[in-house]
Amino acid sequence: MDVVVAGLFSIAIFMTIFVPFSQRLLGVRFGLIRLALGAAITLTVFSPIANALVGRLPFEGSNAAAVAFLALTAVCSMLAGLVFLVLSEALVPTGSLPRARDLRRDLSGRIARTRRYLQILRIAIRHGLGPYLRGRRAPAGRTWPDRPSWPARCASLSTKPASRSSSSARCCPPAATSSRPPSPRS
Numbered sequence: 001m002d003v004v005v006a007g008l009f010s011i012a013i014f015m016t017i018f019v020p021f022s023q024r025l026l027g028v029r030f031g032l033i034r035l036a037l038g039a040a041i042t043l044t045v046f047s048p049i050a051n052a053l054v055g056r057l058p059f060e061g062s063n064a065a066a067v068a069f070l071a072l073t074a075v076c077s078m079l080a081g082l083v084f085l086v087l088s089e090a091l092v093p094t095g096s097l098p099r100a101r102d103l104r105r106d107l108s109g110r111i112a113r114t115r116r117y118l119q120i121l122r123i124a125i126r127h128g129l130g131p132y133l134r135g136r137r138a139p140a141g142r143t144w145p146d147r148p149s150w151p152a153r154c155a156s157l158s159t160k161p162a163s164r165s166s167s168s169a170r171c172c173p174p175a176a177t178s179s180r181p182p183s184p185r186s
Helices: 002-026 032-054 063-091 100-126 150-158 162-171
Strands: none
Touching (some): 002 032
């Protein structure tokens, strides 16, 4: 129990030093979770770097050398935490992930939008526009179920009284000839 309390106390003390130092040095404000992870990486790397620099205990050098090694170890381990902060900010910038309270609101909006689009699709399919929604049309000379082809529709309209003959121009496809000059690619 004493070890856990001492560990939490040392993390709290280290966070009060690491947070202002890293934010001032990098010029960016970080979130609390990202800073806590950076501090944890710094504390985790501290012991292996110290063992690599000093060697096995007991240290047999002078006190000045011990302080120099301690300062070098602190700088190197803090550099590891800063590298983590820079990489995490580059890969996942602050504010790019939605907050938990926004996720619920956004999810309900997406569900409502999906329902509206499905209603529109059902209406379009009910009116025979399904093949056009999929991006394909009926093969030449063939019609979709319950839909006559363009020539058959125009022929049925031309047999009706003359007052409706003007509507056949609206339903028939435009003539193959065009007033535009041919494109230079053809």
